[in-house]
Amino acid sequence: MSILEEVDLLKKIPLFANIETSKLKLLAFTSERVTYAPDETVFEQDEIGQEAHIIMSGEAEVIVTTPTGPLTVATVKKNDFVGEIAILCDVPRTATIRAKSELTTLCISKDLFFRMITEFPQMAVEIMRVLAQRLEKTTKVLAQAEQELRTARGGAK
């Protein structure tokens, strides 16, 4: 796969949709493309994160450790962006990512990610927008969940 194809892929990711092609090219050129065999771990929960991954091909499972054991909470696939939380706010990884099939990701190191953001503010704005959207969505879901919880408690009384 050449850089141009990678750039096409990046463009399909909402986070990068509005960013100039030349910047995406720079991102692709300066990041490493990494291949994982099936069942290989991309990163482990509670580790300190040093990079984020954009999935270029293949699928991976998002696994969270719960008191009752590991729980697969989602599957990520092509165009998904994983691991950005840990590098944005320095918290340990919130989940484990494990390759389900042969997996190729574009691995963006924390350093590179921050440098890109400082260098190209429109990228930062874009990321903010995506995160805000996520927050909005999460808030909605939370509100809904609280509503449900309250109803359930009310029902129990």
Added chain:
Amino acid sequence: MQRNVFSFIWRFSRLEQIYVLFLTVASFPFLYYSLELPKIIVNEAIQPGQEAGSVFTVAGFEFEQIPYLFVLSGMFLALVFINGGFKYYINVYRGRLGERMLRRLRYELYLRVLRFRLPRFKRMSQGEIIPMITQEVEPVGGFVGDAFALPAFQGGTLLVYLVFIFMQDPILGAAAIAFYPLQAYLIPKLQYHVNQLGKRRVRAVRQLSDKVGETVAGTGEVLAHDTANYHLADYTNRLGEIYDIRYEIFRRKFFIKFLNNFINQITPFFFYSIGGYLVIQGDLSFGALVAVLAAYKDLSGPWRELLNYYQRTEDIRIKYDQVVQQFQPEDIMPEEQIHEDRPLTDPLSAEITLSNVSFAEDDAVPSVDGVNLTLNTHTHVAVLGGSGSGKEELAMLLGRLLVPSGGRLLVGGQDMADLPNSIVGRAIAYVGPSAHMFTDSLRANLYYGLKHRPLKDPVRDDAEQAVRRRRLADALAAGNSAFDIAADWIDYEAASATDAQDLQARALEILALVELDADVYRMGLNGTIDPAVNDALADRILKARLSMRGRLEASEGKMSSLVELYEQERYNDSATVAENVLFGTPVGHVFALDGLADNPYMQQVLDRASLTDDFVEMGGKVAATMLELFADLPPGHEFFEQFSFISSEELPDFQPLVARIEREGTANLRQEDRRRLMALPFKLIPSRHRLGLIDDTLQERLLAARKMFAADLPAEWRQSVEFFDPAAYNAASSLLDNILFGKIRYGQSGIGDKVQAMVAEVVAELDLRDDIVAIGLDHSVGVAGARLSTIQRQKLALGRALLKQPDLLILNQATGALDGGSQGRIHAELRRRFQGKGLIWAPHRPGLAEGFDDVLVMAGGKVVQRGSFRDLAAQQGGALATLLESE
């Protein structure tokens, strides 16, 4: 050391000076006669009107006029030869004498640096010492040959002329020297100010050099705190000061010159007026006046020389004084301590006694204050205390890095201060918190503590032996060291080794003890060997290559292949285009990556493989991509260094070039631009850069170029590339690259670790580890150990002390940088090894002394507690308990 430059010169070159003087005087008659002869030739031999047939006598032989002329001319020629010969011989002799004295002076100064007590270097910096030894004394060398001969010669000449003038007429004679007293009085007065300025200049330049040294050492701080402008201003200020001083010196110097010239020129005024008057009055013959005038003209030469000599002498005197003053501290180590080679017959005596020992720098508060102690040198003692408690100074006193400023420190009844270094430096090993590493290999640094005296003469052939004999004679004549640096200095016996091989085994053992072996192993893997010298190892590395290959093939099923091997018939996607075409490692600069496009042979190969246009084309595309990616970045951005094919300085130059290619293609480019573009594709690694420029057909053609390159490589460049050959060791590549014989692929997770693990398996299987560590020992530590981390330096310093097997090991916070785990292991191993030997330990944390039966707790320069760690720690409110609480 002689306080005056003349006594220094006289003391060490008396005989030579007299010899030079003698030669000078001996040359005098010839010189005189060579001035006399032309007069005789003109007056007697050539003079027309000589009677025909008149006969001239020379040394008893009679000649007619013409033969007489030829005989005299012949004599003139001979005199020219003799005078020239004298001059040549005297100059060479003087030059050599000067060099010898300069060398003696520099040696003496360096010896003094080695004799300085440690605290001296707190007041005197490297930046001051270096210019003193190197530049400031340099003019002394040139002066030595002139010191006595010049004034004698010029003074003598002056005297001869003066006598001549006085013989002609005493009054004129008096007139000729009338101003000499004035000059003799005035010039030194004026010169005095110049001398003072000269002293200030020397000091100012020294401080300047000190500042430069400081800036170099503190570059990191300058960057970290944005203080470059502050330093520039300070530097400017100093330059301004020096400028002022120098300007003042010039002014005064030239004024003195002006005055001299003026006075010299004014004397003829008297000759013309008074002499003329006397001639007119008939008291003086006209001829005599002319003769006096001529003599006076000759007089000014030597007189000027003498005045110049005076100025130069003053200059040298100041320089010498200024330097020597700095090297005459009161507390300097006696010279014998360095030279005396008293063999260490007994192990260090069983007791060190300190009676009322104090240590203070200058008039500061003593850091060790009246300590009375007896230490058994066969047991382990811990010295504890907070910062400023004096524990560091006590450790240094015991290692004799410092000497007590009061009281006595006795070892077996002898004052430690009087023991020669040959005993102290071998029986005791002191390791401080930041031991110095010398700019050399790891091995040299590790063996450093074994190099006390030359032990085995080097093997030399007759010619080399002759050179060595001559140089030794010269060294001795200049009072330098007679020891041979090329000899084997390593004291194998001290390390309980029999030879170099054995010592290396001991060194590896110690590297493992201080846990430095893994680091050195890595350095060894990245090191190179010369298979001609080390053929056995090269063979085993080739076996490792085979084994590696087997493992790689076996793992192929489970994981995609880790290493892309070099194969003659296959294009290597993980290597650069340059490596693919060369199919080897460049040796030297001929085929180095940076200049490959300019190499005529490479150009020829590309032409024949009709790749030139493709390279230009690709270069254009790479340049366009680079411009697109990096043009927006500020110059000097770290991405350039890390990722760009083109540096930030060059990038703008490519802009018009790329624009032009977009307009009209690459066909009409200038040769120079084509060259620049061709340089770019060489750096491409297809699987890493993913620019999609190298397709299958191009790979085929690059392979064809690879074959052509190897087939027709001119003999002169055979040595400039080491080809990849699966069956041969590649001397230009590292051990690791030789084992891998390929490139680690890009883009697999954790591939580096997997390959490392596999290499480790191979190394274990073939038992190569020790050999690789030994190669790692030849790794250079960089300037003052800069290529090692602080931890590595501490470990190496510890290893250096252990290798020489001291009777007493003194550790002063020597393991502070190590992590907790290795600290614990190393401490335990050290204590086990030094069972029954002396170990004095001032650890960086008091808790580390747990388990010591003899603990000294210091505070305010005094020992406040002594006992076993357990007992002292148990005393509530005691000094140790307090220390442990605050830890």
